Amino acid sequence: MLILLDQDGVLADFERGFHEAWDTRMGNLHPALPLEQRRAFYVRDDYPDTYRNEVEAVYHAQGFYRDLPVISGAIEAIQALLEFGHDVRICTSPLNQYRFCLPEKYEWVERNLGPDFVHRMIVTKDKTVILGDVLVDDKPSVTGTRTPAWQHVIFDQPYNRQADGPRMTWENWNAVLGTVRTFDGKH
Ligand SMILES: Cc1cn([C@H]2C[C@H](OP(=O)(O)O)[C@@H](CO)O2)c(=O)[nH]c1=O
Numbered sequence: 001m002l003i004l005l006d007q008d009g010v011l012a013d014f015e016r017g018f019h020e021a022w023d024t025r026m027g028n029l030h031p032a033l034p035l036e037q038r039r040a041f042y043v044r045d046d047y048p049d050t051y052r053n054e055v056e057a058v059y060h061a062q063g064f065y066r067d068l069p070v071i072s073g074a075i076e077a078i079q080a081l082l083e084f085g086h087d088v089r090i091c092t093s094p095l096n097q098y099r100f101c102l103p104e105k106y107e108w109v110e111r112n113l114g115p116d117f118v119h120r121m122i123v124t125k126d127k128t129v130i131l132g133d134v135l136v137d138d139k140p141s142v143t144g145t146r147t148p149a150w151q152h153v154i155f156d157q158p159y160n161r162q163a164d165g166p167r168m169t170w171e172n173w174n175a176v177l178g179t180v181r182t183f184d185g186k187h
């Protein structure tokens with residue numbers, strides 16, 4: 001299968017990175033929301049409007065995307081998927097404020113998956129134009145200008161539990177991906 005893996009919220013732990021950076025900057029005024037209480041996909045929507053600028057300052061900051069921790073189990077699972085013979089790509093959207101986010105997404109992949117993996121990066125604002133059998137993404141609804149070729153498998157996070165459909169973690173990935181059908185109907 002051609003497997004598209006989203007980066008933030010699937011491989012890179014945006015939530016933990018945000019939580020730690022927020023507590024360092026703002027914790028004395030408004031402690032970071034615990035992960036299990038996150039409900040909105042965009043972290044800014046779970047914080048009071050009065051903190052909008054401070055929330056954005058956290059992920060617009062230099063080093064934020066580069067230094068995100070790895071979601072536990074992701075690297076080992078990618079190695080296993082490659083060994084199974086799957087074609088694995090990273091399919092990620094940059095912030096409109098791309099100055100640090102965009103190069104740092106590449107740095108993150110180079111650092112955590114190795115320089116060869118940089119070849120596997122697909123950076124797009126519209127994931128529906130990208131071909132694949134499956135897109136593993138933490139966004140509850142991935143939309144764009146086309147009817148996607150891929151099947152969306154939701155990567156389980158507290159803020160996407162309202163969405164229907166198959167959901168995956170780095171514990172159950174093997175079973176969940178086994179249910180995805182490829183273009184030609186073969187598994
Ligand atoms: C602003 C914001 C971005 N992101 C991620 C999603 C995108 O990466 P990805 O497509 O790899 O999941 C990237 C730019 O929006 O940052 C969040 O996960 N939560 C947020 O609140």
Ligand SMILES: [Mg+2]
Binds near residue numbers: 010
């Ligand atoms: Mg994501």
